[in-house]
Amino acid sequence: MSETTGAPDSAETRGDAVPDVTRIPLSQLEPAENPVLEAAIRRLVDEVTDGREVTAQFGNSP
Amino acid sequence: MIRSRGWPTDLDVASLIANGFQPYAFRDFVFKIHQRCNLACDYCYVYTMGDSSWRDRPMAMAPEVVRAAAQRIAEHAETHRLDEVRVILHGGEPLMVGREGLRATVSELRSAIAGGARLRVAIQTNGVLLDERMLDLLGEEGVEVGVSLDGAPADNDRHRRYADGRGSAAAVERALALLSSERYRPNFAGILSAVDPETDPVGTYEALIRYRPPVIDFLLPHANWNRPPARPGPSLTPYGDWLISVFDRWYDAPVRETGIRILDEILNLVLGGASRSEHVGLSPVTVVVVESDGSIEQVDTLRASYPGAGETGLHVATDSFDDALRHPGVVARQLGVRALAAECLSCPIHRLCGAGHYPHRYSFGSGFLNRSVYCDDLSRIIAHVQSRVAIDLERLSVVG
Ligand code: SF4
Numbered sequence: 210m211s212e213t214t215g216a217p218d219s220a221e222t223r224g225d226a227v228p229d230v231t232r233i234p235l236s237q238l239e240p241a242e243n244p245v246l247e248a249a250i251r252r253l254v255d256e257v258t259d260g261r262e263v264t265a266q267f268g269n270s271p
Numbered sequence: 272m273i274r275s276r277g278w279p280t281d282l283d284v285a286s287l288i289a290n291g292f293q294p295y296a297f298r299d300f301v302f303k304i305h306q307r308c309n310l311a312c313d314y315c316y317v318y319t320m321g322d323s324s325w326r327d328r329p330m331a332m333a334p335e336v337v338r339a340a341a342q343r344i345a346e347h348a349e350t351h352r353l354d355e356v357r358v359i360l361h362g363g364e365p366l367m368v369g370r371e372g373l374r375a376t377v378s379e380l381r382s383a384i385a386g387g388a389r390l391r392v393a394i395q396t397n398g399v400l401l402d403e404r405m406l407d408l409l410g411e412e413g414v415e416v417g418v419s420l421d422g423a424p425a426d427n428d429r430h431r432r433y434a435d436g437r438g439s440a441a442a443v444e445r446a447l448a449l450l451s452s453e454r455y456r457p458n459f460a461g462i463l464s465a466v467d468p469e470t471d472p473v474g475t476y477e478a479l480i481r482y483r484p485p486v487i488d489f490l491l492p493h494a495n496w497n498r499p500p501a502r503p504g505p506s507l508t509p510y511g512d513w514l515i516s517v518f519d520r521w522y523d524a525p526v527r528e529t530g531i532r533i534l535d536e537i538l539n540l541v542l543g544g545a546s547r548s549e550h551v552g553l554s555p556v557t558v559v560v561v562e563s564d565g566s567i568e569q570v571d572t573l574r575a576s577y578p579g580a581g582e583t584g585l586h587v588a589t590d591s592f593d594d595a596l597r598h599p600g601v602v603a604r605q606l607g608v609r610a611l612a613a614e615c616l617s618c619p620i621h622r623l624c625g626a627g628h629y630p631h632r633y634s635f636g637s638g639f640l641n642r643s644v645y646c647d648d649l650s651r652i653i654a655h656v657q658s659r660v661a662i663d664l665e666r667l668s669v670v671g
Contacts, residue, residue: 230657230664231543237669244527246663249538256544263545264557265604267299267359267570268490268532268628 277638279603279610287602294596295605296351299558300344301571304332304376305363306563310397311434314465314492328564331368336565337376340587341383347592348388356384357391360414361571366400370408377412393417393460397431399439401446406455415460417488418447422464422475429467451482461486461530468502468509472516479529486530489517491550491627494644495576496634511651518656537656540623551649553625555605559595561587569600576633603639604629612640620657624649 236254241247256263288294306328308315348356358380360373368376377392384390393415401418409416420443421427428438450459462484464475479487491510494500506512518534536548546552549570560568565587573581583598595601603610608621615626626632627643634641643649 228661228665230541230661233664234669235542238664238667239670241663241667243522243663244525245522246538246660248527249535249542252535253539253542253544256539262295263547263554264295264298265549265552265554266357266547267301267558268488268549268572 277634277636278640279599279638282599282603284597284599284602287606288597292602292606294602295555295557296353297347297557297559297592297596298353298355299357299359300340301359301361301558301560302332302337302340302376303328303362303560303562303571304337304360304365304372305367306330307367308362308364308397309367309399309433310364310431310439312397312431314430328562328566330563331372332376332561332563332565334375334379336561336563336587337379338383339565340561341380343587343592344380345384345387348384350593353388355389355391357393360392360394364397364400365394366396366405370405373405373414374408374412377414391415395419395463397439398443398446398450401450403449406449406458410455410458414458416450416455416458417460417463418443418450419463419465420444420447420479421467422470423478426467426470426475426478429469430465447482451484459485461488461532463488463490465490465492466510466513467492468504468506468513470513472513473520476517476520484529486532488532489514489534491631491645491648493572493630495631496641496644499644508648508651510645511648511655514648514652515655518652518659522659534652534656537623537653538660541653541657541660546625549604550628551623551625551653553607553622555607556629557605559592559601567592567595569598570604570629572628572630573600576630576639577635580630580633610640612642614642618642618650620650620653623653623657 235250238250241250307330344356360376380390380392392413394409395417398418421431424438424440424444427440431439433439449455462479462482464479464487466489492500502509517531521528521531521534532548533550536546536551540546540552546554549556549558558570560571560581562568567583567585567587567590568581569583571581583595585595611621611626615621627645627649629639631643631645632639632641
């Protein structure tokens with residue numbers, strides 16, 4: 210959201226504001242204090258290690 | 272019958288395959304085992320979005336249709352050497368088939384899909400009929416149970432009502448109290464909850480985590496460019512704002528209280544992974560629907576776009592699921608970046624957003640080759656997750 214106009218960020222600006230965290234070596238990081246972020250990092254490291262094909266599942270489901 | 276032109280009805284599947292595209296095998300099979308519902312929720316895509324095909328289909332899926340569909344799944348799993356497939360019992364309200372109907376359905380599935388792929392069976396129910404006897408049966412049959420509830424009782428009852436106007440919350444809360452008890456908890460798959468920006472997001476989240484669900488699925492309401500979502504209040508991004516409030520409450524808790532599917536997937540995408548949800552990201556969608564009469568359909572939320580949007584013209588008695596893999600509508604959802612409109616391709620977060628949920632892109636005339644009608648909401652929540660994760664990751668050191 211633009212702080213000056215209150216409007217949503219434009220497509221041109223919204224991707225530039227944050228660093229590209231995909232360049233960080235996740236498997237070599239110390240554990241994150243935040244439990245949600247830590248679980249997300251572990252999930253991704255496991256998925257990459259496992260090497261399984263990822264497909265999109267039914268959204269309207271358990 | 273496909274009544275609307277526009278992408279992808281004109282997709283040249285033969286040429287895509289000739290040029291190296293390989294369809295991805297289906298993993299999720301949604302069985303519409305009962306066409307009627309004992310609730311009359313005002314946002315339901317089955318009954319309120321102009322598609323009345325449910326009227327012409329058998330009320331319940333006949334045993335021979337279950338058998339034929341199960342054999343097709345076994346054939347598909349064997350052809351593609353799948354190690355696991357999942358059948359989701361759906362409706363209407365699937366528990367309306369009754370205990371014996373459920374037992375017979377699961378037993379047909381297990382006997383046809385034996386010895387090959389591991390079979391997971393799940394059910395998505397409104398919870399009204401979910402009593403101890405039903406839960407005992409689902410437990411015996413190893414069925415994972417997901418229940419729909421839209422938060423606190425008053426919020427739930429704004430939309431999820433019986434036909435006579437009574438709210439459903441009391442019945443569903445009874446069911447969830449049972450399902451989350453120690454006895455039935457192993458079968459608890461999660462809670463499905465539709466986002467209503469007029470509700471308190473944190474209050475909604477906290478009303479749901481009282482049941483300690485393993486996952487909450489927050490869904491954006493069915494909408495498209497011809498039927499835009501309600502945007503109450505001054506914000507241009509009420510759904511994005513709502514999800515941000517939930518994200519902050521969930522992310523800042525001292526423990527991980529539950530999974531929130533859409534936010535877990537956005538987190539995974541932000542970190543560089545691929546999505547397992549059809550709502551964000553570019554992963555190929557591997558879901559197919561079997562109607563109660565045995566028709567093979569694309570994902571049935573497409574009905575919210577226009578009548579007949581999900582039809583493939585195929586049937587489990589005469590066609591294999593491999594035939595469905597070559598349908599333009601199925602291929603379109605497996606093409607990843609090649610299924611995005613030009614405006615999405617030039618968007619810096621298109622790998623993460625993936626133009627959102629496919630039905631939300633529909634516009635009469637151009638079909639599904641558009642950005643999402645929730646574009647601004649999606650970009651807002653994704654940008655928020657990106658910035659929070661970036662701040663936290665910057666604080667972490669590399670240890671080895
Ligand atoms: S829907 Fe909007 S945010 Fe998403 S990829 Fe397209 S332009 Fe970007």
